[in-house]
Amino acid sequence: MSHELITLTMFSSLLVLMTTGQRVYGVVGFIGATAAYFLWGGNDIEMPFNATFTVLNWFALLTLPLFVFMGFMLSESGLADKLYRMFHVWMGPLPGGLGIGTIGLMVLISAMNGLSVAGMAIGASVALPQMMQRGYDKVMVTGVIQAGSSLGILIPPSIVLVLYAMIARQPVLQLWIAGILPGLLMAALFTVYIYIRCRMNPKLGPPLSEDERRAEEPEKWRLLREGILPVLIFAIMMGCFMSGVTSLVETSALGAGLATIAAAFKGRLNGQVMESCLRQTLSVSCMFMWIILAALCFGAVYDGLGAIKAIEKLFLSQLGFDRWTILIIMMLSFIVLGMFLDDTAMLVIVAPLYIPLVKALGFSPIWFGILYTITCQLAYIIPPFGYNLFLMRAMAPPEITIVDIYKSIVPFAILMIITLAIIMWIPDIALWLPDLYSNRAR
Template sequence: MSYEMIAILMFASMMLMLMTGQRVFGAIGAVAAVAALALWGTGGSVIPFSASMKLMKWYPLLTLPMFIFMGYVLSESRIADDLYKMFHVWMGPVPGGLAIGTIGLMVLISAMNGLSVAGMAIGATIALPELLRRGYDKRMVTGVIQAGSSLGILVPPSVVLVLYAMIARQPVGQLWLAGILPGLLMAGLFILYIYLHCRISPGLGPVLPPEERAGIAFAEKVRLLGAGVLPLVIFATMMVPFVNGWTSLVESSAIGALAALVAAVLKGRMSRTVFETSVRQTLAVSCMFMWIIVAAMAFGAVFDGLGAVKAIESLFTEKLGLDPWMILILMQLSFILMGTFLDDTAMLVIVAPLYIPLVKALGFDLIWYGVLYTITTQIAYMTPPFGYNLFLMKAMAPKEIGLKDIYASIVPFVLVMIAALAIVMAFPQIALWLPHQVYGL
């Protein structure tokens, strides 16, 4: 059997195992281990062992539990409740203002957490009931929360970009900076769509009644602004020393986790239950990521040994005669397809051994491609029939919101996200300008 056929068989076996509901790291790791033993005998056992040792020696990996802990502390201590009250008060007089405020809430949650699941949970439990109670269209607000929560994997400190950096061997700091402007661009496009849609059809997002606005004192409005300042202070406390070179990435992540803990204590929100839940969730998510990285590294080592990457590059460029941009577009379409039944981590570790070397060989910037991958993942999260966010929303939404409503709600937001992806692809400097300015590249 040729090496090309072995590579195809490996990939098909892994996809089949994933479709049967096996855990991601188990499916990927099992295929890698069986293939290594079949190809190289007992010597193949060195591959997963080597992957484990590389992971254990990788000092930047310590950032992962730090950022996850920071996000869970801020989430469990319900600091997000204060944020939503702030947006509720200040954006209420604007058509669709509470929906716009929800997008703002998601941006700030993303800057504190780095996981889309946290934004979804907060949006579904805090914003969704309030928006429905105030007469907002259920389909629009369902789409708002799903789209807004997806920003968590693009706006720093994105855990997905940390994972991409580990697999692609790229600087995390540059990837985070590269995600800021595209993340704000996408949030801005969401806000523009919501405002124009509610301006044309005021019934979709009614403004706060005048009597309710008059009942809120100006001093209360000013006090609530502090809720919006807090996450920005935590973010600045973490990022400014790192960007200026005063601290390493790991040290900055520790500062962020400590700042979140101190903020929760000072607000009187840190209880034994909150702390224990945050630690348990951090341990669970961190271990999951570590197992997936080990499996991905083992799988990638076998693929590399087979020469599968060079074979695929030759297929696209020589046999099919495709230009680099066409190959890149096909890659993005494959991500969207896989996103109908896989989460972002699974998609990355499955195709990273193939796509990342291929992108580099085609002459594209791997920092820019990391942003493209993340945006495409956001789109895939919301793509029927089995988009990850669709079922998260179904699990958290009230009974009056059915699966048909959830599917219909994401159509305009997916179109907005595709437009954002096209803009970043056409103008790479949107992603690359900030890291080039900071790092002098």
């Protein structure tokens, strides 16, 4: 059997089994083990499982539950609510100010949690009712929350970039730093769009009235003091990490500890909050760990076949595609897969094939990691099957229909495509900070 046929069989079987509703890690691991058995016989069926022992050497995996716990602690203890209230008071007087404040909130939530689902949950539960109550257009509100949540896997400490780093064997810090400017660029484009659109049509996002501004004036500085606490946690954590005072694992432990201390300091820490945080952390961490194990199992078989070299030869020699055409094909495949799978599942499926190909094409794996995260989030919000579209529908009130959700995301999807094109055109947006840090560290 040729490498191309084996590749087609494994990946098509993977996609078919995904439609059965089984767990991603179960499907991926099953395909890997089954392929090993039929290709090399019963004596080699343990080969993909033996590859999973490499996880024991990934000390950086300890960061996963600690960062997730930090995000849940800040969310469950109510500290994130204070952040939104701070943005609400300070940005409310602007046209679309609450929408702009929501984007700001999402940036900070991303910097605390690293998961897009967390941003979506906080936006739908905290920001959506406030904006709807103040007369914001429901289509605008829905689009803002979905767009803001897309920043969750781009701005450090992104959990998805940690997983990408482990599977692609790239430095986590380099990927985190690379995500900063693209994340801020995307947030800036969202903010400018909201401001201009609401200024042209104030009914979409009316500013706070004079009475509301006067009533909330005394709160401004008090809320600034309270809202700055989560920002301070992130600043201390990243400052210690980038200065070399703490390692990656120590940084995650520092963040989790500071979040817990902050919750206790504000009187928000109790048994119920701690139990909720621990349960959610365990659930998310176990899911990611099983996905990593399955990815190694699948990748060990695929790599053992030598199929990666065969695919490189197919694209570069036989088909004669130039490297930018191949890159665009990769991006389009992410969009198609993202309509049905989450980002970690996509990474598991394409990593054994795409990452070696990216290196062979002469592209930076760091830069490609940023393109991957943006494209994944773009896939999440493209109708009709975007993952975030249905998540938003589950969290939204009844008056927001699925048609409203589809309409809301169109301008923000265009802005994400523009961001992707800019970063592809100017790679230094993603690579300048990592290169600068690397030069200083030498």
